[in-house]
Each structure stands twice: as structure tokens, then as C-alpha cells.
Amino acid sequence: MSNQTEVHGDNYDSNSGGQTVVKDHATMINVYTDGKQPVLFPSPSLLPAPPNLFIGRDNDMAALRQRLFGEPSTTLITSVRGWPGIGKTTLAAAMAHDAEVKKAFPDGVLWTALGMSPNPLAGLGQWLLAFGDDPQRYQRIEERQNRLAGLLRDRRMLLIIDDVWQAADAQPFLVGGRACRTLLTTREPDVARKLGLPDKAVYRLLVLSEEDSIELIRQLSPESVAQDEQGVRQLVQELDGMPLALSVAGSLLAAEATMGWGVRELLDELTEGTRLLQEAAPADRADLSGQTTPSVTALLRKSTDRLDALTRKQFAFLGVFAPKPATFDRAAIAAAWGVDDPRPAIRELEKRGLLEPYQEDGEVRFQMHALLTVHAKSMWETIANA
């Protein structure tokens, strides 16, 4: 085991003999060092830590394993899509550390998180570093891509591209060879479409079940479930299985219980929903470069700020008008907006992952997640007060 390092990064072990090799590697690569400073191979910081708390998702993990390396082998690229805060990144991080994934991709896992303003040159540079290569030798994006494509041609690696907002942002990272698979995560259905992926390449991540939601709260705040299980059940129903909201609620409840106070009052406030919006998102959503933690609202606004002014207003108004649960048919949306043809704005909202079409009795209806409904309503209040 000594003198070896693992591409997953969790068994990083530099050596003193001037060489580092990849463990379990079909074709061993030797990376030469200057004898003192071992080359970082691969960068152990490339992968996010495994999730601290990971409730449920067994079926999702199994479905993704099947898509990525089950038989028959399906598409080379899989897009995981779902509502803001539904747990896409968390699921991808769990996949990156999954024992079966490591077995299926013996050459390792590469990870990049794009966000809204990605830096492809730096991201590709990180991947080159993971191979012990010197990114400075390749100054242009295309050069880095070519080099990576060469390195990945005969390797079995999983490439994870997290938090994609534009198809074009993901494009530079599609450098996997035939034995590689790529997993990307995004809020927006438009990304897979623009990448030309077939429907079967898209995995829609859904909300947590009611029992898993209660378990999430229980893990963070066992006292509140012990004190008022019925109240917690009502809360998780209101939050409709959204891990982002559940995590924030769980931490607030835990803090309240630590003070020795009953959780009833806070449960009532949280069940309202609006209280949650102003709260800071969980610590794993902190912006490390800016040393700040966004509020829940700020995370949701990443999607709604992308809308043009009119569509944003229409989205906000849906929040006011939304029934519980928030589902609509086209005629109801047209009536709420006072327009003859609501399709252009519906299309835009669907594209941005803010409205989800589904079939019921042969008819198309549209759903908005409960947390987005609360967000929309509060957007409307701001608009109305302006």
C-alpha cells in the first residue's frame, strides 16, 4: 500500500522515492517528482467530502448505478435534474464516494462544480493536475481538452460535472473516452436538451418520502420529533420533502431544543414557510471563496433572477394564486395571468425548472414545488410593495 495514491483522493499517500503510482490502475502511470516535493497526484481536494448526512436515496443510487455501469450499457452522459435544493449535488457526492462506483470506475472519479460563472480553463486545469500533469503546458481550453481526451481515452473514469446552468458550460468537460461515463447535475431541463441528450439520459430526482423527511429532521433534532411528532409530520408535509428546507428547519429546531424551549411555536412558524426563506442555507452550501452562507431565498433567486421581468412577475403571481398543492392546468394559469395564451411564459418557466409538467387523466398539468410557491409569494409581496 505504501508508495501508492488513489485517484479518488481518499487514500492519498505521497512517497519519498520519487515516484507515485495509481492504485488498482489497469495501466499504471508513473509520475516523476523532484525527489522532495511529491507531485499532487491526484489532487485529494478534487472531490467534495461524502455527505455528512445522507437520508434515503437508496433507489436513486441504484438507478444511477444502473444507468452508469449496469447492463445493457446506456448513454455515456446522464443528467440528474430536479428542483432547487432537492439534493442533486449531495447525491452526486455520495455517488463519487460509493464503493460500487469505485469498483466500476477503477481509474477514479473526477469532479468539477461549475456554478453560474464557471472558469473552464481552470476547471480543466484541475483535472489535468489530478493526473499529475502540469496545466501550464496547455494554455488554451482546446489544448487542455485534447490532453484530457488523450488521458481518458482508455481509462474507466466517472466524470462528474455539478451545477450546470448552460449546456455550453458543460461542453468543455465532455472529454471522457468510451469507457468513461459523465454525470452532470442541473436545475434546468434546457441543459440536457441543448446538449442533445435523449430523454432516457435524464434522471429526475424527486422529493424525499414523508418518512425519510421525518428521519432527516430526527437526525438533526431528535428532541423535536420526541416532543411533537405530529407537528414535525405536519411540517415535513408543508415542506414537501425538500432536503434544503428540511435541513434548515432541522437545524433551527435543534437550536431551539438546546435552549430547553419547546418546539411547538417554532414548528408553527416554520410550517408557514416564509420564516425559512430568510434563514441561512446549511453549512455545506457556504460559498467558500466569499466566506458567506447564502440564505434560502438567495439560492432560489439564482433561478428566478434569470427570468425576464414579465415572466418573473407572472411566476410571482402564481405563488399568490397557487392552490395547495400547487398544481395548475393551462386555463387556470391563463386566467391568473389574464392572458389569452400563457404558453410562452409557461415554456420559459419549464425550461428554468420552475414549473414541472405532468400528465393526469390524459391532460397536461403543471406543478410548482411548495418551497418555490412560498418564494414566489414573497417575490410578489416585494413587487406589490414597490
Ligand SMILES: Nc1ncnc2c1ncn2[C@@H]1O[C@H](COP(=O)(O)OP(=O)(O)OP(=O)(O)O)[C@@H](O)[C@H]1O
Ligand atoms: N439525502 C439527503 N439527506 C440529508 N440531507 C440532504 C440530502 N440531500 C440534500 N440534503 C441537504 O439539503 C441541502 C440541499 O442539497 P443539495 O445542495 O445537494 O441540493 P441541490 O439539488 O444540489 O441544490 P441546487 O439546485 O441549489 O444545486 C444541502 O444542505 C444538503 O446537505
Ligand SMILES: [Mg+2]
Ligand atoms: Mg447542487
